Amino acid sequence: xxxxxxxxxxxxxxxxxxxxxxxxxxxxxxxxxxxxxxxxxxxxxxxxxxxxxxxxxxxxxxxxxxxxxxxxxxxxxxxxxxxxxxxxxxxxxxxxxxxxxxxxxxxxxxxxxxxxxxxxxxxxxxxxxxxxxxxxxxxxxxxxxxxxxxxxxxxxxxxxxxxxxxxxxxxxxxxxxxxxxxxxxxxxxxxxxxxxxxxxxxxxxxxxxxxxxxxxxxxxxxxxxxxxxxxxxxxxxxxxxxxxxxxxxxxxxxxxxxxxxxxxxxxxxxxxxxxxxx
Amino acid sequence: xxxxxxxxxxxxxxxxxxxxxxxxxxxxxxxxxxxxxxxxxxxxxxxxxxxxxxxxxxxxxxxxxxxxxxxxxxxxxxxxxxxxxxxxxxxxxxxxxxxxxxxxxxxxxxxxxxxxxxxxxxxxxxxxxxxxxxxxxxxxxxxxxxxxxxxxxxxxxxxxxxxxxxxxxxxxxxxxxxxxxxxxxxxxxxxxxxxxxxxxxxxxxxxxxxxxxxxxxxxxxxxxxxxxxxxxxxxxxxxxxxxxxxxxxxxxxxxxx
Numbered sequence: 001x002x003x004x005x006x007x008x009x010x011x012x013x014x015x016x017x018x019x020x021x022x023x024x025x026x027x028x029x030x031x032x033x034x035x036x037x038x039x040x041x042x043x044x045x046x047x048x049x050x051x052x053x054x055x056x057x058x059x060x061x062x063x064x065x066x067x068x069x070x071x072x073x074x075x076x077x078x079x080x081x082x083x084x085x086x087x088x089x090x091x092x093x094x095x096x097x098x099x100x101x102x103x104x105x106x107x108x109x110x111x112x113x114x115x116x117x118x119x120x121x122x123x124x125x126x127x128x129x130x131x132x133x134x135x136x137x138x139x140x141x142x143x144x145x146x147x148x149x150x151x152x153x154x155x156x157x158x159x160x161x162x163x164x165x166x167x168x169x170x171x172x173x174x175x176x177x178x179x180x181x182x183x184x185x186x187x188x189x190x191x192x193x194x195x196x197x198x199x200x201x202x203x204x205x206x207x208x209x210x211x212x213x214x215x216x217x218x219x220x221x222x223x224x225x226x227x228x229x230x231x232x233x234x235x236x237x238x239x240x241x242x243x244x245x246x247x248x249x250x251x252x253x254x255x256x257x258x259x260x261x262x263x264x265x266x267x268x269x270x271x272x273x274x275x276x277x278x
Numbered sequence: 279x280x281x282x283x284x285x286x287x288x289x290x291x292x293x294x295x296x297x298x299x300x301x302x303x304x305x306x307x308x309x310x311x312x313x314x315x316x317x318x319x320x321x322x323x324x325x326x327x328x329x330x331x332x333x334x335x336x337x338x339x340x341x342x343x344x345x346x347x348x349x350x351x352x353x354x355x356x357x358x359x360x361x362x363x364x365x366x367x368x369x370x371x372x373x374x375x376x377x378x379x380x381x382x383x384x385x386x387x388x389x390x391x392x393x394x395x396x397x398x399x400x401x402x403x404x405x406x407x408x409x410x411x412x413x414x415x416x417x418x419x420x421x422x423x424x425x426x427x428x429x430x431x432x433x434x435x436x437x438x439x440x441x442x443x444x445x446x447x448x449x450x451x452x453x454x455x456x457x458x459x460x461x462x463x464x465x466x467x468x469x470x471x472x473x474x475x476x477x478x479x480x481x482x483x484x485x486x487x488x489x490x491x492x493x494x495x496x497x498x499x500x501x502x503x504x505x506x507x508x509x510x511x512x513x514x515x516x517x518x519x520x521x522x523x524x525x526x527x528x529x530x531x532x533x534x535x
Contacts, residue, residue, distance in 0.1 A: 181329055182359035186349050186373035186424060196372070200363045277363040277404050 065247040073251040082236075087255060089231035090221050093149065097156025098217045105161045105213070106206070109168020113202070114194065119169075126165060134159040135223040142228065152224040159220045160213040167209020171202030204278070207271050214263045218256065233259075279343045279350060279427040280304050281462065285335035286325055287485075288318065294485040295321050298335070301479055301488065303428060305341065306457035308498075310471035311464045313481030313489075314521055314528035319464045320432050322486065326462060327351050327430045343427040344458070348377050352426035356433040358413040360405040360420075367392065367401035370419045377424075391423040395449070411442035418449070429454075429461040435470060443470075450474055451498055468514045468521075473501060480517065483524040483531075490520055 047067050053059045054066025061069065077083035111118035112126075134155050141151035175198050183193045225234025237252035281303040288296040295318040303309045311319045324330040326337045328351065343350035353359075360369050370388045379387070392398045395415045405413055414434060421429060434450075435443040451474060454461060465471050471478050478492040494513065496506055 176359075178355060178357055178359045179361060182353070182355060183372075185327060185329055185351075185353045187376075188373065189376055192376055196375070197361065200361070277406070 062244065062246060065250060069247040070250045070254060073245075073247040074254065077248070077251060083255070085231050086233050086236045086252075087259075089229070089235075090225065090233045090259075093152050093156060093224070093232065094217045094221045096149075097153045097221070098160050098213065100153065101157035101160025101217075102164050102210070102213065104157070105164025105209075106168050108161070109165040109206075110172060110194070110198075112165065112169040113172025114198070122165075122169075126162060130162045130166065134162075134220060135227075138224055138227055147228065152221070152229065155224050156217050156220045159216040163213045163216055164206075164209050167205050167212065168202065171205025171209070172198055174205055175201030204271075204275055207267060207274070210270075211264065211267050214267065215260065218260055218263070222256065279460075280340045281326060281351065281428050281460070282338050282340060283322065283326055283335070284338055286322065286332045286337065287334045288321055288325060288330070288332045289485075296325075296332070297485040297487045299481070299486065299488055300335075301491065303460055303462055305427070306460050307476045308454055308461045308463060308474055310475035310478045311462065311481060312466065312468060312471050312478055312517065312521065313486060314483045314525040315466065316484050316528055316531070317481040317524075318484060318486035319466075319481060322481075323353075323430050323432050323462060323464050327353055329353075344425060347425045347427050349373060349424035350427040352421045352424055352429055354414075354417050354421050354429055354431040354434045356436055358405070358410075358417045358437075360413055360416055362405050365402050365404055366397055366408070366416050366419075369405070369416050370397075370423050373420060373424050387423050391419040394422055394453075395419040409442070410438045411446060414438060414442075414446055415449070418446075418453070422453070426459060429459060431461055431463045433465055434463075436465070436467070447473060455498065468517045471517070472510050472514050474498070478517065480520050483528045492517060 050064075051066045051068060054061055054064070054069070065073075074083065077086075108118075108122060112122040113119075137158065138151055138155050141154045145151045145154060179197050179201060180193060183197050188196070221232065222234035222237070225232035226238045229235040233252050233255055237249055237256075240246070240248035240252060283299050283301050286296055286299045287294075299318075299322060301309070311322060313319055321330065325332045328337065339350065361372060364372065367388055370391050371384060374384050374387060377384070388401075389398070392401055395418055397412070397415055397419055400408065400412065405416065408416070414437075417434070431450075435446055438446065447470060450461075453459065454474070461474075463471065463474055472494065475494060476498075477494065479488055480490045480492065481487065482489045492513065494501075494510075496509065500506055501510060
């Protein structure tokens with residue numbers, strides 16, 4: 001006979017003499033969630049404290065100028081047009097180097113991911129060359145390509161190439177094999193499998209690689225501009241440092257930070273649009 | 279169209295998986311393959327479907343597939359193998375994209391497959407939004423869209439809960455009822471095998487050899503009858519007695535591996 005809910009409710013508990021105690025909740029924690037405004041509130045607090053320290057004379061402005069001084073420096077640079085000159089020079093270098101490195105990285109990454117021959121050759125070269133700090137190659141690239149934009153762009157492209165190639169072939173490797181076998185079982189042609197299965201399957205890894213390669217490009221453009229450039233944020237920061245103009249130096253740093261943030265937002269936007277299915 | 283396993287043997291490196299397996303799946307027939315874990319059931323299915331080259335022997339088909347069949351040997355996968363970035367309708371459409379069909383024809387085929395699997399209301403949903411059973415329905419709709427002569431089903435219900443499995447089994451039986459489509463049905467579940475198959479190929483433990491071929495003496499429509507239950511249970515019990523000892527050995531082997 002089946003037990004009925006009513007019967008259960010009517011039946012007395014096993015031990016009515018014992019005191020009933022609530023079961024202790026033990027499942028809290030290990031699920032951190034960022035508050036919607038907590039980051040901004042913390043940022044405003046830090047900047048406020050920093051401003052207070054500068055205004056009250058607790059910190060020597062030569063070593064750490066207050067945020068208002070940095071804001072003023074940015075404003076003056078913007079009004080004089082110098083800001084645009086430096087930022088545009090850096091953006092052109094980053095853009096050119098990143099696009100070249102990304103195209104080459106995606107092509108080589110897919111080749112390594114899809115072809116045994118390319119894998120055999122490519123992984124050996126990438127493993128050998130990836131750990132080299134690319135900025136160390138700048139003098140050699142200057143020797144090969146002359147003094148100008150080319151060696152700086154080539155340095156950035158090299159840095160971007162390796163991280164992109166690695167993220168692309170890792171992404172191709174991570175595409176579930178069952179999806180490829182499914183496509184093969186329907187007789188889908190190779191090119192169509194690459195376009196409709198491998199490419200979208202590898203896209204999360206490729207976009208994650210873009211995020212890393214954008215940081216690499218930013219790092220390399222600053223380094224390259226510090227070594228040999230008249231314009232560019234790296235050159236500007238170095239020059240300001242040499243002249244002890246710390247407000248301008250930090251203005252340059254703020255510009256770099258804003259640039260990094262903008263790139264991050266752009267990649268977030270790409271992920272939202274292209275990976276909406278996740 | 280008949281599908282033939284002709285003296286198929288296969289080894290992965292030093293590991294011998296299949297040894298001289300021969301049988302024929304006749305047109306419209308459903309053949310289940312059962313056996314202990316690791317006996318090479320799925321490997322055999324992959325070979326028969328052309329996804330794996332056997333070490334020796336061969337898979338071949340005899341006779342013409344139906345004129346409108348776009349993929350005579352079509353798999354239904356255990357893990358559904360749906361493209362997560364495509365909607366239900368796009369997943370069903372996927373194998374048709376390289377077929378010589380106009381947009382309108384392709385649309386009509388997709389609509390028909392979705393209707394036959396009761397998925398018309400879910401055509402715009404993504405796989406992550408569906409339950410396991412619904413996902414497998416999409417896998418079946420995709421298979422139906424190419425009008426297969428023989429479905430190659432690799433444990434299609436093993437990833438699903440028992441109620442969903444029951445519902446999908448009813449769907450399989452309905453789809454296979456008219457005999458226009460045959461199937462090779464790999465399973466470790468003897469109840470499923472007894473319910474769906476016309477014949478059951480019992481493989482021995484690794485390397486898998488054909489131990490016995492059991493013919494089910496009832497038509498699939500008769501098996502729903504209450505009086506058939508006893509007979510089917512007896513068959514199931516007979517199959518289990520064939521497999522049990524080797525299944526225990528296979529289990530020990532896995533634990534010691």
